[in-house]
Amino acid sequence: MDFSEPSEAVQIKSALDDFIEQEVAPLEQEHDRFLSKDYERHIVDETHRQVEEYREIQETIRKQSVEAGFYGMGMPEEVGGGGVDVLTRALVAEHLANRPPGFHDAILGGAGGPTPILLACDEQQREEYLEPLMAGEVTTCFALTEPAHGSDPHYMESTAEKDGDEWVIDGNKYWITNGPYADFAMVFARTSGEPGDYEGISAFLVDADNPGCSVERIHRTMGLTPGGQCELRFDNCRVGEHQVLGEIDRGFQTAMNWIGGGRINIAASSVGRAQFLLDLAVDYARDREVFGKPIGHRQGISFQLADLATEIEQVRQLYRYAAWKIDHGERARKEESMAKLKGAELYNEAADVAMQVHGGSGFMKDRPIERDYRTARVFRIFEGTDEIQRRTIARELI
Ligand SMILES: Cc1cc2nc3c(=O)[nH]c(=O)nc-3n(C[C@H](O)[C@H](O)[C@H](O)COP(=O)(O)OP(=O)(O)OC[C@H]3O[C@@H](n4cnc5c(N)ncnc54)[C@H](O)[C@@H]3O)c2cc1C
Known part of the structure; x- marks a missing residue:
């Protein structure tokens, strides 16, 4: 039994400390009102949306993190990730969490950043969605939960029906983290079977500006960074066959x-x-x-x-x-x-x-x-x- 930390994790943690000191800390000092005791009042506007200036800081750190090689560190090297194992990625998560509140959350991307679910992308989807995501140019969100189904998402009411060579998505998704700002969403909808079946649910890659896809409202939360969650609405939202992520009916x-x-x-x-x-x-x-x-x-x-x-x-x-x-x-x-x-x-x-x-x-x-x-x-x-x-x-x- 070896309880020592992998040397790769030790190196990454030390490099991260340097990165935070050199790149993130100056931004924290410059925009300290986003970290003050009134941070919630400054981060969002009257519609509860995060203000542009705050979003821009997140984007700056994200892109610097890509350049420094931290972003997507848990993703395989073949898609431009760091290829670190699950243990190393988790050790880094622990290390990053052990600091005073700051802007360092953007370094790994959180719910809006690279996720292994997207390894199900085909060639074209990798180019269109995964590559820009890995480059920090765009962000995403994971849209599974619905108003009536959280612990039992396989009872979901959202549907996607085939119409010619398109899929038509209808439904509502709740409390979707990074939903208000994501450039594309991973959306789950029933394509066959009965409520409660694990089979028959498919995943779709839906662009935020796709007609029929909208942010219905931004949710207000008890904690976390304000303005992070929203309700997404899909109303006669048409997507092409090339936007099906992975196998049809096996998205869950x-x-x-x-x-x-x-x-x-x-x-x-x-x-x-x-x-x-x-x-x-x-x-x-x-x-x-x-x-x-x-x-x-x-x-x-x-x-x-x-x-x-x-x-x-x-x-x-x-x-x-x-x-x-x-x-x-x-x-x-x-x-x-x-x-x-x-x-x-x-x-x-x-x-x-x-x-x-x-x-x-x-x-x-x-x-x-x-x-x-x-x-x-x-x-x-x-x-x-x-x-x-x-x-x-x-x-x-x-
Ligand atoms: C801040 C925040 C961010 C979120 N981000 C996302 C996101 O990005 N994407 C996304 O898809 N979802 C997201 N969610 C949704 C989250 O995953 C659900 O809230 C969670 O799965 C629970 O579902 P629910 O809230 O509908 O509770 P319910 O399923 O309605 O459960 C209510 C209560 O019943 C209990 N319960 C349910 N079933 C059982 C059972 N079989 N046995 C015993 N007790 C049971 C639950 O534990 C809970 O205590 C987010 C939620 C929050 C609050």
Whole structure:
């Protein structure tokens, strides 16, 4: 058993630190109102859309990241990616998450960036969609969830019907991350079979300016960066045969094959955030004196920190094991879900402990903790809720 980090991950993390210092930090200083306690008011306009200036910063960092070779690092080299394995990609995600709020989220692209689902692209689609995406010229979004179907997307009501050599898509997609800004969407719709069938769902590549495709409204969220999610509407939206991604009727399987890697990255980011919050709380516990000595000298505080440090290490090893299994060609459905489940719980616990240790000052917007406290909650909901992760784990057991 070797618990050391792969040397490639160590090198990438160090290069990323340099990149952030040289390229990202100056932008953070120049546009610091987007990181201030009033960040939400500055990032979006009155329609709740992210303002142009904020979008441009994201684009600048994205393109610099492409040039520096970080963007799409988890994608294979044959499509212009970095070809790093799942473990290395996750270690980098943990490292990036372990920092104060900043613009570094744009470095890897998040939900709008390169995704292995697009490896299902044929030659023409690679040229038209994947290459510009890998070059940071365009962004995308993953449109699966509907108003009535989140945990059970295979019951979706969106349809795509064949009309001559076109497909006509009708339906609504909800809470789509990067939906308001994506240049094209990966849209899932039923092409055959009955509600509840896993077969019979197909994926389509739909351009944002395709007639019949529109952003219905931008959703307002409790945490995360505001203006990131929207409702997409497809109304008699006609796309060509060349916009079918992968095999017709097998789009759901295409998406599910790749969702595990996403869950591991969420677990890794949760560990990074939790470590950041723990470190803040430890520093505060050392300095803050109450009843004549530092609060860290009281077991009521120090045991909370000890428990949190232990939980962080547990989840860290769990996501690394899940990633290691995938990299060794082993099935890891159970471990991916365990890591996502425990990672989301951990992030919430860390935000709670950090706030408790900070007392009233943790509740104030002057510190980053309240932002994490709000954002952590959605980690238990998106990319499969806690209950859906437990369902997956149970299915693997029984
Ligand atoms: C901020 C944010 C960003 C998102 N981004 C995207 C995106 O980019 N693309 C996209 O397609 N979707 C996105 N989603 C949607 C997300 O994937 C869904 O919210 C999630 O899958 C849960 O679906 P739901 O909200 O409809 O809850 P529901 O499915 O209605 O579930 C409601 C409750 O019932 C529980 N439940 C459901 N089924 C079971 C069961 N069998 N056993 C026990 N309990 C059960 C759930 O766990 C939950 O607690 C996003 C959501 C949010 C909040």
